[in-house]
Amino acid sequence: MNPIKNAPNTTEAENSNRSHDFNDFQQPHRSLLQQLRPAKKDLLTAAQTKIDNKTKPVGSLGRMETLAVQLCLIQEDLNPVIRRKSMFVFAGDHGVVEEGVSAYPSEVTGQMVKNFLEGGAAINVLCRHGGIDLRVVDMGVATEIKSHPLLMEKKIRKGTRNFARTPAMTTQEALRALEAGMEAFLAEYQRNPIDIVGLGDMGIGNTTTATAVICAACGVDPLDVTGRGTGIDDAALTHKAEVIQRALRLHDPDPKNGFDILQKVGGLEIAGIAGAALAAAAKKTVVVLDGVISTAGGLIAYLLHPHVRDYVISGHRSVEPAQQAALSFMKLSPLVDLNMRLGEGTGAALAIHLADAAAKIMQEMASFEDAGVSREMA
Amino acid sequence: MNPIKNAPNTTEAENSNRSHDFNDFQQPHRSLLQQLRPAKKDLLTAAQTKIDNKTKPVGSLGRMETLAVQLCLIQEDLNPVIRRKSMFVFAGDHGVVEEGVSAYPSEVTGQMVKNFLEGGAAINVLCRHGGIDLRVVDMGVATEIKSHPLLMEKKIRKGTRNFARTPAMTTQEALRALEAGMEAFLAEYQRNPIDIVGLGDMGIGNTTTATAVICAACGVDPLDVTGRGTGIDDAALTHKAEVIQRALRLHDPDPKNGFDILQKVGGLEIAGIAGAALAAAAKKTVVVLDGVISTAGGLIAYLLHPHVRDYVISGHRSVEPAQQAALSFMKLSPLVDLNMRLGEGTGAALAIHLADAAAKIMQEMASFEDAGVSREMA
Numbered sequence: 201m202n203p204i205k206n207a208p209n210t211t212e213a214e215n216s217n218r219s220h221d222f223n224d225f226q227q228p229h230r231s232l233l234q235q236l237r238p239a240k241k242d243l244l245t246a247a248q249t250k251i252d253n254k255t256k257p258v259g260s261l262g263r264m265e266t267l268a269v270q271l272c273l274i275q276e277d278l279n280p281v282i283r284r285k286s287m288f289v290f291a292g293d294h295g296v297v298e299e300g301v302s303a304y305p306s307e308v309t310g311q312m313v314k315n316f317l318e319g320g321a322a323i324n325v326l327c328r329h330g331g332i333d334l335r336v337v338d339m340g341v342a343t344e345i346k347s348h349p350l351l352m353e354k355k356i357r358k359g360t361r362n363f364a365r366t367p368a369m370t371t372q373e374a375l376r377a378l379e380a381g382m383e384a385f386l387a388e389y390q391r392n393p394i395d396i397v398g399l400g401d402m403g404i405g406n407t408t409t410a411t412a413v414i415c416a417a418c419g420v421d422p423l424d425v426t427g428r429g430t431g432i433d434d435a436a437l438t439h440k441a442e443v444i445q446r447a448l449r450l451h452d453p454d455p456k457n458g459f460d461i462l463q464k465v466g467g468l469e470i471a472g473i474a475g476a477a478l479a480a481a482a483k484k485t486v487v488v489l490d491g492v493i494s495t496a497g498g499l500i501a502y503l504l505h506p507h508v509r510d511y512v513i514s515g516h517r518s519v520e521p522a523q524q525a526a527l528s529f530m531k532l533s534p535l536v537d538l539n540m541r542l543g544e545g546t547g548a549a550l551a552i553h554l555a556d557a558a559a560k561i562m563q564e565m566a567s568f569e570d571a572g573v574s575r576e577m578a
Numbered sequence: 579m580n581p582i583k584n585a586p587n588t589t590e591a592e593n594s595n596r597s598h599d600f601n602d603f604q605q606p607h608r609s610l611l612q613q614l615r616p617a618k619k620d621l622l623t624a625a626q627t628k629i630d631n632k633t634k635p636v637g638s639l640g641r642m643e644t645l646a647v648q649l650c651l652i653q654e655d656l657n658p659v660i661r662r663k664s665m666f667v668f669a670g671d672h673g674v675v676e677e678g679v680s681a682y683p684s685e686v687t688g689q690m691v692k693n694f695l696e697g698g699a700a701i702n703v704l705c706r707h708g709g710i711d712l713r714v715v716d717m718g719v720a721t722e723i724k725s726h727p728l729l730m731e732k733k734i735r736k737g738t739r740n741f742a743r744t745p746a747m748t749t750q751e752a753l754r755a756l757e758a759g760m761e762a763f764l765a766e767y768q769r770n771p772i773d774i775v776g777l778g779d780m781g782i783g784n785t786t787t788a789t790a791v792i793c794a795a796c797g798v799d800p801l802d803v804t805g806r807g808t809g810i811d812d813a814a815l816t817h818k819a820e821v822i823q824r825a826l827r828l829h830d831p832d833p834k835n836g837f838d839i840l841q842k843v844g845g846l847e848i849a850g851i852a853g854a855a856l857a858a859a860a861k862k863t864v865v866v867l868d869g870v871i872s873t874a875g876g877l878i879a880y881l882l883h884p885h886v887r888d889y890v891i892s893g894h895r896s897v898e899p900a901q902q903a904a905l906s907f908m909k910l911s912p913l914v915d916l917n918m919r920l921g922e923g924t925g926a927a928l929a930i931h932l933a934d935a936a937a938k939i940m941q942e943m944a945s946f947e948d949a950g951v952s953r954e955m956a
Contacts, residue, residue, distance in 0.1 A: 255693055256700055257681070257808040261924070262897070262917030303635070303954045311951040315633055320944025322634055328942075329935050430635040431954065519640070537915060538932075539640030546639070553931050554916075557707050564706075566698025573689040576681045576809065 222504075224371075229379050232386070236482040239273040239510035247272035253567040257576070263535065267513070267558035274486055274511055275395075279563045282486075282556040285332040286388060287398040287545045288476055289316055289323055290381065290497075292340035292468035293359030294405030295368065296447075301408040301440045303430045306359070309404045310343030316402070317348040322542055323400055326549035332398065337384045339377060340468030352387070354380035356468050363412065363447050367464045374463035374471060378504075381475020389483055396486040396552055398515065399473045400545020401493040404430075410496035411522040412444045412465035416453045417499055418529045420522070421445070427492070427520035427541075458503030466500065473497025478504065481511035486555060490548040491518035491541065495526045502530055513555060516540060516547025602749075607757050610764070614860040617651040617888035625650035631945040635954070641913065645891070645936035652864055652889055653773075657941045660864075660934040663710040664766060665776040665923045666854055667694055667701055668759065668875075670718035670846035671737030672783030673746065674825075679786040679818040681808045684737070687782045688721035694780070695726040700920055701778055704927035710776065715762045717755060718846030730765070732758035734846050741790065741825050745842045752841035752849060756882075759853020767861055774864040774930055776893065777851045778923020779871040782808075788874035789900040790822045790843040794831045795877055796907045798900070799823070805870070805898035805919075836881030844878065851875025856882065859889035864933060868926040869896035869919065873904045880908050891933060894918060894925025 222233055247269040252258050259265060271280035291313050297306050315321045316336045319328075327334040337352045338345050342359040345351060356377045360368035369377065388394060403409075407429035415422050422444035428437055444465075451464040462471055474497045480487045481501075489498045489512060501508045514527055517534040519541035527533065535551045568575055600608055625647040630636050637643060649658035669691050675684050693699045694714045697706075705712040715730045716723050720737040723729060734755045738746035747755065766772060781787075785807035793800050800822035806815055822843075829842040840849055852875045858865045859879075867876045867890060879886045892905055895912035897919035905911060913929045946953055 254700070255690065255698060256920050260808070260918065260920040261700060262919070264916055264918065305952055305955060308952050311949070312633065315944060315949040315951060318944070318949065320633060320942075320949050322632070322639060322939060322943055325938050325942045326935055329931075329938050430638070535916070538642055538913070540638065540642065541640070542634050542638040550932065550935065553707075554928065557704055557928065560703050560707050561700060564698075564703045565700055566693060566696070571689070571693040571696065571698050573693060574683055574686050577683060 224375055226379060229382050232382060232479055232482050233505065236478065236505055236507055238507045240276040241273060243273050243276065243278065244269065247278055250278055251562060254565040255568055255571050255573050261561065264558045264561060267555060268562040271486065271555065271559050272562060274484055280559040281563065282395045282559045284392055284394050285330065285396050285552050286394045287323065287327050287332045287334045287400060287549060288337055288384060289400040289402055289545055290337045290339050290469035290472035291402040293342035294403055294409050294467055295360045295362035296364055296408050296443065297405035298362050299364050299443045300436065301443055302405045303432050304404050306342055306404050309402055310341050310345060312402050313338065313341055313345050317350050321544060322546050323544035323549065326546055330549050330553050332549055332552060335388060337472055339380060339472040352384050354384060354472065356380065360467055363465045364443050367451060368466055369463050371463055374459065374466065377468050377471030378475040381472035382479040384472065385476040385479040394485050396488060396555055397480050398488045398490065398545045398548030398552055399476055399494050399497060400490050400548060401469045401473065401543050403467060403469045406467050406469065406493045407520055408440055408444060409465065409467040409470060410493040412447055413461055413470060413496040414499060414522040414526045415444060416448055416461045416465060417455055417503060418525045419455060420525045425522040425525050427522065456503065458500040462500050469493070470497045470500060474500035474504065477501040477508055477512070481508040487512045488515045488548040488551050488555065489513070490515050490545045491543050492520035492523040493543055494548065495523045499526045499530065513551060515551030602753055603757060607760050610760060610857055610860050611883065614856065614883055614885055616885045618654040619651060621651055621654065621656065622647065625656055628656055629940060632943040633946055633949050633951050639939065642936045642939060645933060646940040649864065649933065649937050650940060652862055658937040659941065660773045660937045662770055662772050663708065663774050663930050664772045665701065665705050665710045665712045665778060665927060666715055666762060667778040667780055667923055668715045668717050668847035668850035669780040671720035672781055672787050672845055673738045673740035674742055674786050674821065675783035676740050677742050677821045678814065679821055680783045681810050682782050684720055684782050687780055688719050688723060690780050691716065691719055691723050695728050699922060700924050701922035701927065704924055708927050708931050710927055710930060713766060715850055717758060717850040730762050732762060732850065734758065738845055741843045742821050745829060746844055747841050749841055752837060752844065755846050755849030756853040759850035760857040762850065763854040763857040772863050774866060774933055775858050776866045776868065776923045776926030776930055777854055777872045777875060778868050778926060779847045779851065779921050781845060781847045784845050784847065784871045785898055786818055786822060787843065787845040787848060788871040790825055791839055791848060791874040792877060792900040792904045793822060794826055794839045794843060795833055795881060796903045797833060798903045803900040803903050805900065834881065836878040840878050847871070848875045848878060852878035852882065855879040855886055855890065859886040865890045866893045866926040866929050866933065868893050868923045869921050870898035870901040871921055872926065873901045877904045877908065891929060893929030
C-alpha cells in the first residue's frame with residue numbers, strides 16, 4: 201500500500217514553492233510564519249540524559265519517553281509543562297458529496313456543529329473529560345450556523361466546489377482559508393497561551409477530500425488507500441476511489457506544492473487545520489493531529505513549511521488507510537490505536553492526556569540519585 | 579509463539595480444583611468469593627442499542643464502544659460512572675534472583691517501594707495525573723519497609739524461595755498471600771467504594787516468575803516467550819528461559835490449577851494481584867491489568883474463578899512476550915500500546931483514563947433524537 205514516491209528531504213520541500221506562497225499571505229500572517237523555527241535540537245542530549253536518569257530501566261516507558269523529550273525540545277525547557285490544552289474543530293462542507301461518496305447527507309455537517317455547540321458530541325465529552333478548551337470554527341458549512349460563544353465564524357464559502365468537476369477553491373479562497381485557520385488559533389492563543397492543541401474536523405464527505413489530498417502529496421493510488429469513511433458499502437467504496445482518481449487526473453496537482461493541492465482537491469476545514477498547525481508551531485505550541493482529515497491538514501502544513509513537523513504528534517491511528525500513507529510520509533507514528541474513525545478530534549483528545557503525562561514524567565519523576573535507588577548491575 | 583494448549587472452556591476451568599481451593603480459605607474470604615458472579619449479560623442488547631444511537635456512525639468509536647458496553651454490564655447500569663479510581667502496587671522479592679536472571683539487584687525492590695512512598699516513581703506521577711488513589715502493599719519485600727500512610731503491611735515472608743530448587747511458597751503461604759491481596763483491596767473498598775482498580779507490581783526478578791506462571795498455565799515454551807525484563811543481554815536471556823524451563827520440569831504444576839502454579843513457581847506480589855482481582859470482581863469493581871506481572875496475577879485469578887474475566891480490562895500491551903500468551907488465553911486485548919515495560923501499574927494508570935472516558939461517552943453523549951441529527955441514508 202505504501203509506495204511513497206514523493207517524500208521530500210526537508211530542504212527540498214522547504215525551498216519548493218514555499219516562498220511564493222508565503223508572499224501571497226497578508227503581512228501579519230507572513231510575519232507569524234517567519235517565527236516558525238525548527239525545535240531546539242541542541243537540548244536533545246540533555247533531555248535524553250535526564251529521562252535516562254529517572255528511576256526506571258532505560259527506555260522502559262517507551263513512547264512516553266520520546267514524547268517527553270520532544271516536549272523539552274519544543275518548549276526549550278527540560279521541565280516541560282502543559283498548562284492550557286485546547287481543541288479546535290474545523291467544520292466545512294464538500295461539493296464532492298454530489299458524487300455520492302458519503303453515507304450521510306451534507307446537512308449533517310451543520311447539525312453536528314449545532315451538536316458541538318450544545319455539548320452533546322463525542323468531542324465535547326472527551327474535552328470535558330480531559331480538561332481541554334473546545335472551540336468550533338465554521339470554515340465553510342453549507343447551512344447557516346447561529347452565533348454561539350464556542351463558535352468562531354470564518355466561513356469562506358458555503359462548502360467547496362465539487363472537485364470532481366472543477367477546483368475545490370479559487371486561489372484566493374484557499375489563501376483566505378489558511379489565514380482563517382491561523383487567525384482562529386491566534387485569537388485563542390492571545391486570549392490565553394495554549395501549550396498543546398488538538399486539531400479536529402467535521403465535514404460530510406471529507407474522507408474523500410482528505411484521501412485526495414494525501415494521494416496527491418504522497419503519490420499513492422486512491423484505489424489502494426480509500427476507506428469507508430462514515431460507513432459506505434463495497435460498491436460505493438470503489439466509486440469513491442474512482443471519483444478521487446479521476447479528480448487527480450483532471451487537476452494534476454503539483455505533489456510538492458501544498459497550496460496547489462489544497463486549492464484543487466482540498467477542503468475548507470483542511471485548510472483551517474493546516475493554518476492552525478502553522479500558527480501553533482510558530483508559537484511553539486504542541487500540535488496533536490487526529491485522524492485522516494486532521495492528518496491531511498497537517499500534511500498540507502508540512503508541505504508549506506516542513507519545520508512544522510518538529511511540533512507535531514500523531515494522536516491516534518485511524519481506521520482510514522490513507523492516514524498511514526500521510527504519517528509515513530511525515531515519519532510520524534500514532535500514539536493511540538483504538539480502532540476509531542470518528543474524527544472531530546476525538547483521538548487527539550485522548551492523546552493530549554498522554555502528552556501531559558509525558559511532561560509530568562519529565563518534570564516530577566525522581567532520578568536514581570534523588571531516590572537513592574541502585575542502578576543496573578554492570 | 580502462540581500454541582495455546584490449555585485454553586479451558588469456562589465450565590471446565592470453573593469445576594477443576596476450585597472448590598477444593600476455596601474451602602481452604604478463611605470464612606470471610608470464602609464468602610467474598612461467593613459474591614463473584616458473571617457480569618449482567620442481559621443488559622448487552624440495551625447497552626449496544628444505546629451506544630449505537632449516539633451521534634456518530636455506528637462503531638466509529640471502536641474499542642471505546644466495547645469498553646462502554648462492558649462497563650454497563652459490570653455496573654448493571656446503562657449509565658456507568660467512574661467515581662473513585664484506585665491503584666495498588668503489590669511488591670515482593672523473588673528467591674529465583676539467585677540464579678542471575680535480573681539486571682538489577684534484589685535490594686532495588688525495597689528501594690523502589692520507598693520511592694513509591696515518597697512519591698517519586700512513574701506510578702506516582704501517573705496516579706496524580708489521572709486522579710487515582712495509590713496504595714502500596716508489601717507482600718514480601720526482602721528488606722524492612724518503614725510504616726507509611728500509603729503502605730499496607732501484608733508481608734508473608736521476606737521474598738519467595740528460589741523456585742529453581744524448591745517450591746516458591748508453602749501452600750499455607752500461597753493461601754495467605756491470596757487472602758492478603760483480597761484484604762488489601764477490601765480494606766480500601768470499605769473505606770470508600772472503588773469503581774475501577776489498577777493492579778501494579780514491583781519485584782526484582784518478577785518477569786521470570788510471571789513468565790513461569792504463564793508458561794505453566796498456557797502451555798507455552800519459556801524459550802519462546804521469555805523477555806528481557808529490566809534489560810538483560812542475549813546470554814542472560816537464554817539462561818533465564820532455561821531456568822524457567824527447568825523449574826517447570828522440576829515442579830510440573832497442574833496447568834488447570836492456579837493455586838498449584840502460584841505455590842510452586844509464583845510470587846507473593848502475583849498472589850496479591852490475583853487476590854485483589856478476585857475481591858474487586860466480587861465487588862463489581864472494574865479491574866485493569868497492567869503488564870506481564872499483573873497479567874500473570876490476573877491469569878491466576880482467572881484459573882481460580884473464570885468469571886473474574888467479565889470484570890477485567892487489559893490496560894496495555896507490554897514489551898514482554900509472555901503477556902500476549904496470557905492475554906490470548908483469557909481472550910483479552912490491551913487498550914494502550916506504547917512500547918512500555920516498566921510495570922508498577924503505569925500502563926493500567928493510562929488505561930483508567932480511557933475507561934473513564936468510555937463511561938462518560940455512554941452517559942453524556944447525545945443520541946440522534948436528542949440532537950436532531952439525520953441518520954445514515956438507506
